[in-house]
Structure formats: C-alpha cells, structure tokens
Amino acid sequence: MKNLMYMFVALLMVFVSCEDDDSFDPGPLSNLAVTSQVSDDGSGIVTFKPTATGAKSYTYDFGDGTTGESLTGYISKTYSTTGENTYTVTVTVIGFDGSTLTETLQVTVDVPAMNSDLVNLITDGSSKTWFLAAAQPGHLGLGPAREGIDGDWWYPKWYSAQAFEKCGSEISDCFCDDELTFTVNSSGEVTYVLDNKGQTFFNVGHKAVVGGTADEDYCYDFDTSGEKEVTFSAVEGNVPEAETTGMQMEFSDGGFMSYYVGSSTYEILSLSEDLLYVRTYDSMNPDLAWYIRFTAAPSTGGEEESLETIYTNLVWSDEFDTDGAPDPANWTFDLGAGGWGNGEAQEYTDSPENVIVEDGVLKITARGTGSGGGVQYYYDDVTLVAAGGSTSVVQDFEGAAPVFTDFGGAATAVIENPDASGENTSVTVAESTKNNGAEVWAGSFFDVDAALDLSTYTSMEIKTWSPAVGVVVRLKLENQANAQEFYEVDATTSVVESWETLSFDLSAAPAFTYDRVVLFFDFGESPTGGAAYTSARIKSENLFEFTYGRVEIRAKLPSAGGTWPALWALGANFDEVGWPACGEIDIMEHVGNNSNTISSALHYPGNFGGTAVVGATSVPTATTEFHNYTVEWTPDSIKFVVDGEMVHNSLVNSDTTPFNSDFFLIMNIAMGGTLGGAIDPAFTEDTLEVDYVRVYQ
Known part of the structure; x- marks a missing residue:
C-alpha cells in the first residue's frame, strides 16, 4: 500500500505558505564553487552541484548547445553523443543583489553505443519474451512529457499519470495477449518481434492507419510480423538519474511495443529480470507521454517453483481465537480519512462495525455509510x-x-x-x-x-x-x-x-x-459528517517489529468492485526517513475490480509508486476460499509466495536497500483510489477475513 501518512504530513508542509521574513539578508554574492558527478553506467548523466553565498538562482550552458536553470543549483544533464567527449560547462550564479559570478569546468562523458547490462536483461543473454503487466496498476498510463524541460521535473507516475486498466474490456483486451520477443546474436545485435495474435490496440488518434471507425481506442486487425532491428542510445534531454536508466530503444521499420501511438522510440525507465517499464511519446502529440509496464515470460520449466524456507521457528503470531476487538498487545489502529495520497474514499475507524474478531477469524469490513456526503x-x-x-x-x-x-x-x-x-x-x-x-x-x-x-x-x-x-x-x-x-x-x-x-x-x-x-x-476545514465509506487499518507498530523472517497470512478477500485489501509491512523508521526511503513490502494486494488476480510489490528509492517492483498471479478462488499469502525476507532476497508456490523473486537484497532493519505489519481495506478503481454504486459492505498471522525466523 502506498497510502502513507508521512507523505502527507510533508505534503501539508508544502501546501501551507510561509510568511515572508523581512529580516532576511543573504549578504553579497560570493564563494561560487561547482562540483560534478558523471554517472558510470553509460547513461551520459552528469549531476552538477554548485554552492555560493547569497545565491538566488543558477543558469547553465552545458557546452553541447543546450542550457538549463535551477533555483537550488542542483541539476542533472544527460549527454547523448556516443563515444568519449569533453564538454566545457559554464555555470552562472545570480545573487539577490542582482550581481553574477561565473565558473567554468570541463566534464568528460563516455556514452557507449549500446548498454550491455540493459541488453542482457532485455534478452536474457539470448532470447526473452515479455508480456503486458496486466495485473499491475498503471500497466498503461498517460503522464507528463519531459521534452525541453530543464530542472527537477519529476513526479511519480502513480501521482501524475492517469492509469487505464484495459484487459477487462472487449474493445481493448487484445492489448493483453501480445508477446514481445527480444533476441541478441553473437555479434551483439538485437532484434525484436511483436506477436500481436492478429490484433493491435490502437490509440484513437491513429485509427486512420488501419481505416478505423471507432471513436475511442480500439483493437484492429494489424500485421506486426517481421523482425525489427533494435538500436540503443542515450536519452536526449534532462532526465533525473533516479527516474530512468538514461537509455532508449528505437525499432526499425515502424516497430512498436504493443500499444500503437505511432512511435518507434521507447525510453527505458526501469528494468529488472521481471519488469520492463518504458515511456514513449505520441507521434501526433509529443506532449503526451505514454507509460507501459511489461513482465518477463512465465517459467517454462513445468511445475511452479516451491518455496524452500530457511525460517521454521515461530516467533510471533495471532490466531484470532478471542472474540471482540483485536488483541491490543498485537495491534493498534490508523484512524482518519483522505486515504493518505491515493485518492481513496474511506475513513478508517476502530469501530466493531469495521474491525472485530469473531469465531476465530479477524474481520475487517468496509461499509458504505449511505451518506455520500x-x-x-x-x-x-x-x-x-x-x-x-x-x-x-x-x-x-x-x-x-x-x-x-x-x-x-x-x-x-x-x-x-x-x-x-x-x-x-x-x-x-x-x-x-x-x-x-x-x-x-x-x-x-x-x-x-x-x-x-x-x-x-x-x-x-x-x-x-x-x-x-x-x-x-x-x-x-x-x-x-x-x-x-x-x-x-x-x-x-x-x-x-x-x-x-x-x-x-x-x-x-x-x-x-x-x-x-x-x-x-474551504482550505483549513474538513466537512462535518461521516465519510461515504468506512473501513479499518490495523498495525503492529511499536508492538511487534522485526528484521527478516517468513510472514504467513491466511486470508479470504472481499470481492466487491472498488475494494482494495492489502496485507503488508512498512519500515519502522518511516517517521524518521520518510517513504519510500523506509521501504515497503506488499505481501498481498487485491482489487475487487480484478478479483481473480493478486499482486505483491516492493517500494524503495528508485522503485516506488508507479515504478515499484511488482509481481502477480491468478488465484480464481481468492474471494471465496482462504489462501496462504507469504513473504520470505532474508538478508539476501525477498520472495513472494501463494499457497507455497512462488509468485516472484523480486529482490536481491543488499546493504543498499532499506530491507535490512525493522518493519511492522499492516492489514486494511481501502476503497477506490489509484488501485481500487471505481466503486460499485450498489456497494454496501464487504469483508477481509484473516484466519491467522504467523512470523517465523
């Protein structure tokens, strides 16, 4: 879950203006110094960090015909010319008194024609097939363009991209059948084949290509056969290093990746063994940036991989054997409305109507209040x-x-x-x-x-x-x-x-x-009266927190449209370092609008919100039967499992990730929001049932 109170404490601080301090005196402009850091991953990204006393703003001449501006001075620049090149960069600082200082420095940037690490991940060293990440939120998103923009422009896609879930509709479900195969030969050349099963999902603006007549995006018969050549190059323009690999792919002969917007160039935002996340620009409107998520081909090794756990000692559990409120020795509550950032509709309460233990089962119930007020x-x-x-x-x-x-x-x-x-x-x-x-x-x-x-x-x-x-x-x-x-x-x-x-x-x-x-x-005020929906969110914060182990939760999920139940864990230091720096482990997420699929995810710096590391699997009886949802969290890896079978091995853990300190457990149902989607107008109530929670070490 991404609905973190911490984020919105910080957001509220941004929303509330500060009064001017008439006594502010920055002093005369002086002491300009500039450092630069050249990325060593071949992306061509250089980060400049100037300092100066009395500085108001900074301007840059990057030495390649482009310029930039920054209030803080910090700025990232992506050089795209391949080979080793030296650029003379001129930094000018403007003081509050109107004076200026200038510093010149040289940076040498080596941009390879092809990034071998990316190629190996995309092709698996030989040949690899990718599928639309249909079970993941925002598998197709419309978000901000970056062309011509200098400075720190970035918003996470989960906040600014408008997500469209397309695989449940007849007019667009062909989008979910595509197979995208990348192959590398002995010379290192990469080729690409799109198998669209005979139909391609077309953006409505490009329907003339196939003589289409629909007034909306639609699946049309379209031939995508034939092998395309793939070339890799550095992304042009200023893109923050943390939000992109800095590389892009271009397909020959009009090749494209699954959704037709007239583009053959795709920036690689994020890439791992099982996730390929790209952005492309509409050929008819370059202000439209389309985001698409793909997952690697499923295992062809026959039976699914089973978890061989290293943790067998039960260290903490709640079997929910005592009727009434959840055990206060194990659980406390998050209370309040607003959803903490995901556009959710519920208010969290500690009312027995929303959370209670009955007949050996914890029941978290989301209810429609009928007020809709x-x-x-x-x-x-x-x-x-x-x-x-x-x-x-x-x-x-x-x-x-x-x-x-x-x-x-x-x-x-x-x-x-x-x-x-x-x-x-x-x-x-x-x-x-x-x-x-x-x-x-x-x-x-x-x-x-x-x-x-x-x-x-x-x-x-x-x-x-x-x-x-x-x-x-x-x-x-x-x-x-x-x-x-x-x-x-x-x-x-x-x-x-x-x-x-x-x-x-x-x-x-x-x-x-x-x-x-x-x-x-009505800034500063909240309307009186209950929210249109109520629910509950319980957590083990300050009661049980742990590092590493196997967490197993046996649960039956709600099915109503708009419900968004989650079983997850959050870094216990979130109030000190914030999210996503604290890390988040989503053991199980589910949406009633896609009731046959459950997903799991990891959020951490560089991989959060719309770019989280996500895996999914089909569980046809998730809402009618109890299933075991498990995470195996070790110093070396994090694995997600359903009923003993591996969903995905999402992370090679290391000392660079936040998954090496205490976390606490959370269980809740949200309503609507960025993942929950449209709430059934006839919704009255639905329940998440939890048989037990067990932690082994």
Missing part, C-alpha cells in the same frame, strides 16, 4: 487580468474538460451550471466536492498547455459559487516540473449560494514557470 462548490472562467484591464482566459470549461487530479478526499468534474444566473450564465462549470471526512487540504488541480504569463498579467479572477460566506478559497500556481516552485494566495467568499468573482493578487509571485492551477475550497 460532502459540500459542493462551483467555479468557472479562470482568467488572468492585467493591470490595465486586459484579460486572458485560462479555462472556461466550455470545451473539452481538463484532466483533474484530486487529492485529500476532494472530487472535481465539469457539470451543467446548477445556477445559471447573476454573474455566471455559462452552460458548464467545474464542480468541486469536498467529501465528508476529507483532509483540510483536500483539493484538485489541472494542467495548462502553456505557462501562465505573469509578466503581463498581475492577478487572476475566478467565478465561484459557495454555500456559505467566509469560505477560504486558496489558489496555488505550480510548476509541473518542480513542485518546489509555487505561489499561493487566498480569497474569501462574501455571498451565499450565488455566483461572485474572486480576485487573486499575483503581483508578488516569484518568476517561476507556472503551468498548473491548484484550487482548495
């Missing part, structure tokens, strides 16, 4: 205004609706204007619902195609409709590429159940790139 606010005509009165409309919600990203328990959509009178007679407007039990900072954002021009326009006006007077509306303008670059300003409603125009002064906004509009209605 919350407070609705409406807004429209987001408009920039210049000092002289000229205006520029940012969004009026009359055309194609923007893509909203909600957080903290808010929900946003474009609807028909519920009060087309007074100041606003528009046909359609945006509705922002702050659900009962939502976080005080709940809100949503939408992105704009071009940065807002705050050199011309000094304020923003937004038409709003509120059910109360005195509601604080917080506007936050943000840089999609760098969440640390933002500006916040508040306005307050003055009328009840009527449209009014609120004005937000932007004249003091720093000179950042602003291409994201974030709105918080």
